[in-house]
Amino acid sequence: MIIKLTILLLFFIVMVAVGIYARRHAGSVDGFVLGGRSVGPWLTAFAYGTSYFSAVVFVGYAGQFGWKYGLASTWIGIGNAVIGSLLAWVVLGRRTRVMSQHLSSRTMPDFFGERYGSRWLKIAASAIVFIFLVPYTASIYNGLSRLFGMAFNIPYEWCVILMAVITAVYVILGGYMATAINDFIQGIIMLAGIVAVIAAVLSGQGGFMEAVGKMARIPSDVEVTMGQPGAFTSFFGPDPLNLLGVIILTSLGTWGLPQMIHKFYTIRDEKSVQTGTIISTVFAIVVSGGCYFLGGFGRLFDSPEIYGADGSVVYDSIIPFMLSGLPDILVGIVVILVLSASMSTLSSLVLTSSSTLTLDFLKDTVMKKMSEKKQIIVMQLLIVFFILLSVVLALDPPAFIAQLMGISWGALAGAFLAPFLYGLYWKRTTRAAVWASFIAGVGITVSNMFIGYIASPINAGALAMVAGMIIVPIVSLLTPAPEKEHIEKIFACYDETVVIRKKHSLEEQ
Numbered sequence: 001m002i003i004k005l006t007i008l009l010l011f012f013i014v015m016v017a018v019g020i021y022a023r024r025h026a027g028s029v030d031g032f033v034l035g036g037r038s039v040g041p042w043l044t045a046f047a048y049g050t051s052y053f054s055a056v057v058f059v060g061y062a063g064q065f066g067w068k069y070g071l072a073s074t075w076i077g078i079g080n081a082v083i084g085s086l087l088a089w090v091v092l093g094r095r096t097r098v099m100s101q102h103l104s105s106r107t108m109p110d111f112f113g114e115r116y117g118s119r120w121l122k123i124a125a126s127a128i129v130f131i132f133l134v135p136y137t138a139s140i141y142n143g144l145s146r147l148f149g150m151a152f153n154i155p156y157e158w159c160v161i162l163m164a165v166i167t168a169v170y171v172i173l174g175g176y177m178a179t180a181i182n183d184f185i186q187g188i189i190m191l192a193g194i195v196a197v198i199a200a201v202l203s204g205q206g207g208f209m210e211a212v213g214k215m216a217r218i219p220s221d222v223e224v225t226m227g228q229p230g231a232f233t234s235f236f237g238p239d240p241l242n243l244l245g246v247i248i249l250t251s252l253g254t255w256g257l258p259q260m261i262h263k264f265y266t267i268r269d270e271k272s273v274q275t276g277t278i279i280s281t282v283f284a285i286v287v288s289g290g291c292y293f294l295g296g297f298g299r300l301f302d303s304p305e306i307y308g309a310d311g312s313v314v315y316d317s318i319i320p321f322m323l324s325g326l327p328d329i330l331v332g333i334v335v336i337l338v339l340s341a342s343m344s345t346l347s348s349l350v351l352t353s354s355s356t357l358t359l360d361f362l363k364d365t366v367m368k369k370m371s372e373k374k375q376i377i378v379m380q381l382l383i384v385f386f387i388l389l390s391v392v393l394a395l396d397p398p399a400f401i402a403q404l405m406g407i408s409w410g411a412l413a414g415a416f417l418a419p420f421l422y423g424l425y426w427k428r429t430t431r432a433a434v435w436a437s438f439i440a441g442v443g444i445t446v447s448n449m450f451i452g453y454i455a456s457p458i459n460a461g462a463l464a465m466v467a468g469m470i471i472v473p474i475v476s477l478l479t480p481a482p483e484k485e486h487i488e489k490i491f492a493c494y495d496e497t498v499v500i501r502k503k504h505s506l507e508e509q
Contacts, residue, residue: 066295410461
């Protein structure tokens with residue numbers, strides 16, 4: 001216990017110290033929200049990765065999908081790395097950085113407002129962010145409850161409050177730069193921790209080959225595997241179609257999440273984009289691939305401890321039970337790993353929520369004449385408010401909040417992905433198409449929550465994203481084209497001439 005508590009205390013001291021150090025970067029709105037748009041590749045890549053993978057992934061998703069799909073759940077991690085990281089950086093990274101600076105936009109709703117020339121689009125987008133990010137913020141704590149109970153025998157409530165206080169302190173003090181530096185430290189912990197945990201768990205099962213052999217011998221449940229022998233070690237698992245839905249939502253979904261896209265606003269230069277792409281992809285392969293790979297062995301730990309009172313599997317208890325037999329030092333590392341994943345995502349979410357509400361809603365409606373200093377103070381107060389709200393929801397979640405958690409990714413990505421992507425590349429994208437995407441994305445996921453015409457909320461989210469990609473071009477072609485002068489002015493940023501060294505580019509002869 002002394003070892004585990006010492007590790008935890010050191011972790012918290014470092015987080016607060018970083019917040020104090022980063023105060024000098026948070027003197028302006030751009031500094032507080034974007035780190036002055038001068039953040040290097042390592043910090044940006046780790047900020048992207050740690051915001052991507054929270055305790056929800058490590059404890060919840062890895063346990064749930066590992067149990068359902070066996071070793072094939074590793075495909076989710078591969079999809080996260082290739083689609084959610086590599087392609088996201090290649091397709092969105094550079095263009096987002098260039099156009100967002102050209103439009104002087106600091107948030108995703110601000111981008112929509114400036115790109116499509118509509119104040120109401122900005123307000124609608126900020127409302128969607130607020131409604132669906134808050135329950136997602138509350139869900140971040142869920143993965144911690146059983147893990148802390150297993151490791152420390154400390155009441156869940158105290159763990160939630162302590163984590164919230166530490167996160168609030170360093171985000172309020174240092175803004176985005178404090179978040180980015182702490183994300184880097186937390187990312188290192190996550191990389192080392194996941195490798196150590198996988199090695200320890202597989203060693204306890206007799207090694208990799210022995211563990212796979214045991215998985216292959218698990219009796220086939222006709223209802224789950226349709227009688228397929230060795231289904232949980234097969235290439236695509238027992239349910240490839242639903243597995244594909246999970247891959248689409250958790251991978252392509254990041255392209256439309258404001259807290260993820262925000263990272264591209266802050267990156268420093270071209271070299272940082274190139275380097276950050278590689279770092280982010282490798283990080284995702286190790287962390288996400290490792291989480292789902294570990295979860296894929298969940299059925300080897302079938303035990304009464306992972307079942308609820310009604311006899312069904314409690315997915316959030318699978319990973320903590322897998323880790324409960326590890327040595328104290330490894331349990332301490334695991335706790336810090338999950339805490340790192342949770343705090344990095346939490347800090348990113350509350351900074352996104354507070355900046356969106358301040359810059360895109362209050363400044364445009366209620367408090368139009370806010371000075372730079374007042375904007376920072378309002379954002380700091382809103383960070384406290386959002387963290388308090390998330391703590392209240394996490395300690396006693398109403399039923400509808402629990403439902404909203406499950407659809408938040410689908411609603412946000414379904415609404416934002418298509419108009420954001422087309423907005424970066426296609427001049428013909430219209431304001432009406434953006435409204436159509438907002439309505440379709442939120443409409444599909446929310447209506448499915450109440451009616452349930454799609455069994456899985458994850459598949460509903462994937463459908464919402466695909467629908468947006470189809471709806472935006474169709475509506476754009478059926479509605480009047482945007483004003484040519486406005487569009488040419490926006491896209492002029494891509495035609496500006498820059499001078500680079502010959503080792504990076506060969507000139508035409």
